[in-house]
Amino acid sequence: MLILHVRARRAVAALIAAATLAGCGASPSGSPKWTAAGGSQPASSSAFPVSPAGAAPSGSPSASASSSPSAKPTKTQTAAAPPAGTSYADRLPKFDRPPRADKVELPEGASVQYYARIPTEQPVAFITIDDGQIKRPEALELIKQAGVPVTLFLMIDAIKSDPPYFKRLQDAGAVIEAHTVTHQNLKGKSYTVQRREICDSADKLGQWYGRRPVLFRPPYGEKDDTTLKAAHDCGMHAAFFWKETVDKGIVRYQSGNTVQRGDIILMHFRDRFVDDFIAALQAIKAAGLTPALLEDYIP
Template sequence: MRMRALAAALLVAVVAGCGAGEHPVEPAPSTSATVTPSLPTVTPPKPQARAIALSHLPANLRARVPQFAPAPPATTKVQLPTDGTAGWFSRIPTDQKVAFITIDDGWVKHPLALPLFQAADVPVTLFLQTNAIRSDPQYFAKLQAAGATIENHTITHPNLEGRSYAAQKREICGGADQLAGFYGRRPVLFRPPFGNHDRTTLKASHDCGMKAAFFWKETTNKGKVRFQEGPGVKPGDIILMHFRDRFPDDFTAVLQAIHKAGLTPAKLEDYIP
């Protein structure tokens, strides 16, 4: 009898061990887009990786992803305040032919974002709101592995302007701390919700370890880029996107606008001391 019980226990342990080693299947996001493609786990050389990523995109998207040369090394850094506040920028002052793609929030987790990032192979900065990503933080870990940099966009997305120092610090420090727990790196850049801020925002940002906070020069929605200062992306412009239902249209519209201007997407973090 004891031998039978021991054999049964061993069988249960083996079955449990197999189950623990498997990756659970994540439910598909609630979107009408194509289901998440199965991309290779081994990273091939970049030209081959781009071709593979393009092959996983719908045919109508492939031609809308321009190819860029690598961004030039950052030759200058912005000047940050020395008065205990974070810097504030809507454009990076540079003569280099670069622009910066930034994407906010994280509510919509579009299945084509990963192959689009891999096909475009350009730097992207994600300003993530922790309440928005909590349902599937692994989704953004995959984007991080594809080259995106994750920065801070608060916990609950409040309008910070006019709030107390304690309230603003709680949102900014808390967002940075949670993102560090999710992704192994504590953010050093910040975007206030709606772009609204006051001096208290910049003071709290600095005290939470944020070097700079950002506005933008172009916005994108439903596949259309809107310019604040006349047509065309200018060198150093910061472009705002969101994780929305029409993410492929927005992302390719931004890529095309940068390409049409003769610019290259660059890494925002490289220009911050």
């Protein structure tokens, strides 16, 4: 009886894990810095401490091997760049500039707040792009042409093969935030482990991109109280889940069938980046909203 019970629980856990993986496979999302206030993103300074070829000096090259499917060692996408002059203009919705952001009030405390939706009445939604394994040249071109804010939650083991790729996205306006070193599921892990994953990833991103992240997304959206405490102790201001996911050009809603004010949309750096990004923009447009920068709403 007990064995059956345990097996049933394991089966349920496996199903939940599979569903979650579908939601947060691989890449972090970034946000361009066209802030109404202009400049939540410090100019990134230094050259990368690694060669453009990408021999990353990171601490634990093999640490990710056992963690999760999306933590596999990554290689830089070698797909040819889009033909010069490729224009996405006819597929890109036009947006008004976002309103000047009303920042949320963060609760005092020793843990960060966890948001799936920013509590705002302003007609905005937030695009976040996670992980970073797949580094397609057209993603940069598309983000440039769209000219909308995006936030990238980048995982160190996914991006260390080619940090400069994301520097180019940052230069196009994306804001880079933390998503752990190895992408292991943090839920249930010790404070020491969780703190290391969060702090070390923020430190590394700060070194590479000239701005230490202040926002955090736990891999798979899986977290516990320790996660929110560790994130706070690592200098994060808030942590994020999502209300919509986008994959293969399809937007999936946690509830309802439209993007709502303040919704955080999750997508990844995947092979169909162009379709996913445009689907997210079209969903935001259809809801009468405009993309805004997550960082502008978090003090």
